[in-house]
Amino acid sequence: MLSYIIRRVILFIPTLIIISFLAFGISVLAPGDPVERLLNASENAGIQNKAHQASLIQKKRHELGLDLPLFYFSISTLAESNKSNLSSYQAWKNYIPVIHYYAGHNQYHHWLYNIIFRGSFGISYQTQLPVVREIKARLPWSLALSFISFLLAFGISIPIGMYAARYKGRFFDKASSLLLFLLYALPNFLVATLLLVFFANPQFLNWFPESGVQDALNFNEDWPFLTKLVHWAPYLVLPIITYTYGAIALLSRQMRAGAVEIFDNEYIKTARAKGLPEGKILWKHVFRNALMPIITLFANIFPTAFVGSIIIETIFALPGMGREIYEAILNYDYPVIVAVFTIFGFLTLVGYLVADILYAVADPRISYSKS
């Protein structure tokens, strides 16, 4: 198993390079220009008010290193290469490819070099702060919400799924199926808005605050963590419900489907015939063998927790990664976009590795050793 893990970790490196290359390529080739966006960053600058000359854009582009070639090499035609020499223009030159090599003077190289040797993802165009600092400020909220939500989702959906499978076709199974399908069909922006309207509204139930994560007037940085936790809790209830309900629906259905299949197996019947208690059959034999699809879903926890949710964070005014990513995309903040893509890719790889290990733990028949 250990050698398998080491091999997988080594394989991370080329995969990550490909991920970073793709992320970088997609983000810089997307329509729109970060410099033009930056020079029109004022929310109050209309089209007519953009008194910005080409030279200004050029300077900014140079300052940000966006005037460099994208990659180590580029391919053009001989005609394009000799553009300046118009007298020598000949049609055949359009058919001769020319490769230009830029050594380390390209955007991708600078970006990769800074990550590997300086641990830096660059400076955000918008906030002018290191991207790592930006992510550090936002990440804890997204992680906290996601992990609590996943914990709740797994904690609630697994018993529901198992119970529904155990009593397949009975009232609980039918009722939970109906309810879960309904939940699954509801879009999260609608649920978020409804929760606000019903539970943060003095005209209905004013149980929770309507936005933010803490009270600006009373929150004290010096409080013990538990006090802070109690302070934050009511702010997080509605976002967590919004985060969780969809996952509960999906996981319960997956769990039920997996468990129903196991219940039909001969070895379950044998276990029952042997007189094993129903609880033991359910949790030791059925649950363990029905876990595979759940483990597959579990692999997505890490990347999903990292990126948060744009819609939920916007509606509840949460300072998480979702809003950060949304603003970065809106403003063509390449350093943030590429960093997020790359970390997301890395976490996806980690998730799949963890899932593979868990497969082996859950099912002894799965082995990664060569023998």
Next chain:
Amino acid sequence: MKTRGHFSLLFFSFICLVIICFSGCKNIPSNDKSSILVTSWKSDAATLHPVCDPPNSARLLIFEYTQKTLTRTDLRTLQQIPLLVKGLAEVSADGKEFSYELRNDIKWDDGSPFTVDDVIFTMKVTKCPMTNDANVRSTYDKVKDIIKDPSNPLKFKMVAKEVYYLNKYIFNELYLVEKKHWDSAGVLDNISIPEMDLPQFDGNKYKGLAEWMKGFNDGANGHDVKKLCGLGAYAVTDWKTGTYITLTRKNNWWGENDTSAYSRAYPSQIVIKVIPDDQARYLAILNHSIDADVWLFTASYLKLKNNKDFTEHYYDGIRDQALFNLVYINTKQDGKERPKLFDDKNVRRAMAYLIPVDELNTTMVKGMGTRQASFIQPMFKKYYNDSLKLIPFDIEKAKELLTKAGWLDTDGDNIRDKMIDGKKVKFSFLFTYNGADPANKEYALVIKDAMYKAGVELIPDPVDLSLLQQKAGKHDFDMLIAGQSGSGSVPDDPEQGFDSKNWSNDGSNITGFGNAESDRIIELSNQAVDENKRADLLKKLQAIVYDEQPIIYLYGIKRKVVISKKYENPGMFTERPGVMLNNLKLKQK
């Protein structure tokens, strides 16, 4: 059964969690710290650097209370008033020199007096090509130099390169920074303002400049609250990214005894909550958890108006603001990629008749928009040409004009066509808009329906905002809808949008409007220091633009302001930020 035991355990855990949350709920205090005022803003500030990019509306709001300018627009009268100077500028006979005298009672937070050197330093650092402030630097292009008065250390004059009507407002938005705080070694002393304007300016020639600039431009200067200092009554004391920013009233502030409304600082703290969502903002007002707001959508505002609790606890009002919607027409389509549909002014006028502006006003902003016939909003009474009649929605009139221009439906497919350069061209075009704003789609669909009735095919073309700007700059569009904003105190310079040279150089004249006469009027109006003369010229220009119809003006968007009735002085204003939070005084119980 054990299964039930597990299930019960989980259920019990969940209930415990809910109880913890509710126990937390009880800890949520209402906004009972009475001298703390809470407002909301739709976005966080990207940076609070006093000079560097990028500016945004949240930063402007915060700078209202943490920074000061030499002069400003009085929100109540929309006239320019002095703040840190004894009076408005004395202008020289040639209109190029503006003399000021600083007040002698102004001090920085460290106790140092505010001097002319600070003004010069601020202008230098703003104009320096090495400063990361490309967004605002061009505003100060017309400043040639600032010269100290040798006989009076409080006096100086700003010398402009040319006569320009906005020169006298040049210090309205220049937030002063302290030379001693930023440049105690005097690195910028070795460089003059005119040197910074030279095309061959090379910062590396000046000893220590590049290094100093690196430090000045550092993003941390715009985020570390300890580094944020200004002449305003408040200082930023807490900034929770994406959540809220707290401003706290300074002790022993220089303006404590000043009686000006802009020097009052009644709230001990101003908390600016970041609330991007309109529904959450609406609920925050219903919950009384914010005291003042200017970002409500029209529908939410009208809903609140019908709420008894709201009317009991909040003042509210709607105010004009320098923000309106408009539809640009590309009058100079290339004839290749884009057929020349709009080169005839009859066609452009027909398009104006085909946009149901009143219906859009009713549907989109519940009739609260103010229609306008030209590029100057009616709230600028002195400058607005009220002889121009609003163009009504009139399909028959539009059909008549299109027929007159040679556009007929020759093949019976209900889309008009015309032979152009020997080719049959259908009257079908792209209507480009920012797809991120769902309201734009509504505009496109309503206008599409109306146009189809006159045999014109509009194809909605949603694009990203940045792409929209790119397309507009390169004249790569047929028709596009956008918003425009500006100053609420004085109409914007029409040169950017209407001078013909700004079309040929891919500038901001995106429609292709302009001729020798309109260019001359623009030049004269920009040089007209006399407001009446300028108003006459701008009215002439409006008439020409109206006749040519390169742009169809829809309506101005109102600002919806709410202020808690806990406060006195609930001023609501046209100009940004719409309220004077510093002037809201808690009523005596």
